[in-house]
Structures are given as C-alpha cells and as structure tokens.
Amino acid sequence: MPDGTSSSPAASAANPHGTSAEAADALLTPREAEVARLYKARWAASAIADKLGISISAVYDYASKARRKGIDLPLQDMPGAPRKLDWRAVTQLARDGVVQKQIAASLGITERAVSKILHAQRQAGVNVPAKPRRGPAPTVDYEAVKALYLDPLTLPTREIARRLGCKEATVHDALNAMRAQGEHIPYRCRTKAAIAALPQKVEAPTVVDPVPTRLCMCCRKPADIVDPPRWFVCTDCKERDGAPIITRRAA
CATH class of the missing domain: 1.10.10 (Arc Repressor Mutant, subunit A)
Structure with a gap:
C-alpha cells in the first residue's frame, strides 16, 4: 500500500516539476526519447515522421507525452521553425x-x-533564384525522338516518352525545337498539318499613289484643269463649253 514517503513512476509523471532532468529522461520510452531528441534538434514533425516511419499525429502524441513527463520541448505548431x-x-x-x-x-x-x-x-535583397523549386530543364536526345516519331509504326508520343524515360511534354518540346531549327517533321494533327501547309504570308510592297486622279465634272474623264479652285474639268469640255459650264455644274 503506497504511503506519502514513497514515489512511484505514476506519481513522478503527475508531478513533473519535482522531477530532475535525468529522472525525466529515464521515464521516457525509447520512441518518446527519440522524438524528444529530434524535437530538441529542431526537426520538423514531418521529417521526424519520415525518419521513424510513423504518422505526424503520432509524433505530436509522443511529444505531448514527453512534456507531461517533465521534458522541456518547444511549444509551437511547426517544430521545424527555421533558425x-x-x-x-x-x-x-x-x-x-x-x-x-x-x-x-x-x-x-x-x-x-x-x-x-x-x-x-x-x-532583404539577397540574390536568390526566383524559382528554386524547379530543377534543371529536362533533356532528351533529339535524334532518338525524331527516329521514333518518324517510325513507320507511327508510335504515339506517349509511347515515345515511355521508351525514352521522359515526359510527353518533353517529347513535344523536342519536336517543336527541331521544327524551329528547320527540320522537316510533319504534324500528325490534321489541323496543325493544314496550317503548316499554308503558304507563308508575304507582305506586298507598298505602292504610294503620287497624285489621286481627278475626274471631269462634265464627262467624267480625267481632269487636267482646275478653274476655279476645287472645280475640275478636262481640256475638251473647257474648249467646247467654256467657263460657264463649270459655273452651271457647280450651281
């Protein structure tokens, strides 16, 4: 029967403030001790879970048990807060x-x-890459892509990517790059093939009309006399009808 002088592990766990650090460490299970050690080393909960092969919720549970046994662990939502x-x-x-x-x-x-x-x-102005999440650009042998693409079996691009061990988008990028370099690689899509078969648009030379043609107000022939201003008449109408015809037409 327990008395007031004896102490048990349960009593020590219930009174963590009266327990020394060595005694508190002795109360931990091996898994709790490992989680506490990694916690003190500022490991993230996800990293601890990956290392120990347990879930993140289990990591938080072991850390909570260690705190209740008197272990001083940081209280924060993200144990791996950056130092x-x-x-x-x-x-x-x-x-x-x-x-x-x-x-x-x-x-x-x-x-x-x-x-x-x-x-x-x-x-803070430190020179850091803008997109460090992306790795180096994927590369693929263009000649291998071209050989498989032009194969008489008409392999789909998905199969070409599987054989070369890359993504389908990488295959398309390689084909487009070779087309841009002048390689004759036909399109399999009918719409793209029809667009590629269209003649290239050639800009017609710009011809500047020096002087717009004015027509006679009487016979609608090209006019060469302006009399008075803004009234146009040809030489034949001027010699046949005289100046009054211009006045009459204008009126």
Whole structure:
C-alpha cells in the first residue's frame, strides 16, 4: 500500500516539476526519447515522421507525452521553425540549383520553412533564384525522338516518352525545337498539318499613289484643269463649253 514517503513512476509523471532532468529522461520510452531528441534538434514533425516511419499525429502524441513527463520541448505548431543558422545553408543550396524538397530533407526542416526563408532573403535583397523549386530543364536526345516519331509504326508520343524515360511534354518540346531549327517533321494533327501547309504570308510592297486622279465634272474623264479652285474639268469640255459650264455644274 503506497504511503506519502514513497514515489512511484505514476506519481513522478503527475508531478513533473519535482522531477530532475535525468529522472525525466529515464521515464521516457525509447520512441518518446527519440522524438524528444529530434524535437530538441529542431526537426520538423514531418521529417521526424519520415525518419521513424510513423504518422505526424503520432509524433505530436509522443511529444505531448514527453512534456507531461517533465521534458522541456518547444511549444509551437511547426517544430521545424527555421533558425537563423539555417538561412545561409538554405540560400547556398538554392543557388546551387537544389529544389526546396531536397533542401528541407537535408536540413531537417519543412518545405514551407524553406520557402519562407528564401522569400525573406529576396525581400532583404539577397540574390536568390526566383524559382528554386524547379530543377534543371529536362533533356532528351533529339535524334532518338525524331527516329521514333518518324517510325513507320507511327508510335504515339506517349509511347515515345515511355521508351525514352521522359515526359510527353518533353517529347513535344523536342519536336517543336527541331521544327524551329528547320527540320522537316510533319504534324500528325490534321489541323496543325493544314496550317503548316499554308503558304507563308508575304507582305506586298507598298505602292504610294503620287497624285489621286481627278475626274471631269462634265464627262467624267480625267481632269487636267482646275478653274476655279476645287472645280475640275478636262481640256475638251473647257474648249467646247467654256467657263460657264463649270459655273452651271457647280450651281
């Protein structure tokens, strides 16, 4: 029967303030001790879950149990909150072309924390790539793509991508790049083939009409006499009818 002088593990757990750090560590299970160690090392909950092969909710549960047993762990929603020490490493890895997911895995922080660090660095004027999430542009052998595309079996682009171990969009990009370089690679789409078969639009030379042709007010022939101003008449009408015809037509 327990008395007031004896202490049990349950009593120590119920009174964590009266328990030393060594005694509190002794109360932890191996899994709780491992989670607490990684928590103190500022690992993200997702990284701890991946390392131990458990769920994120289980990580939070083990951390909560460790706190109740007297372990001093940081109380925050994201255990992998970035430290100032990690900023230089994150920036250098981003400059080296490493994607954010790999940066987070190598430093033991969340991908969101990496994104926040890079955003803060850009706001501070540090030269950081604008889109570090993207890796290097995918490359593919153009000659292999061309050979498979022009094969008599008429392989679809999806099958070409599967054989070359790349994405279908990479195959289309390679075909368009070869067409831009002058390679004769026909389109399989009827609409695109018809558009490509159309003659190239040639701009006609611009011909400037020096003087617009004026017509006679009587016979509608080209006029060569202006008398009075803005009244046009040809020589024949001028010699036959005289000046009054112009006045009469104008009236």
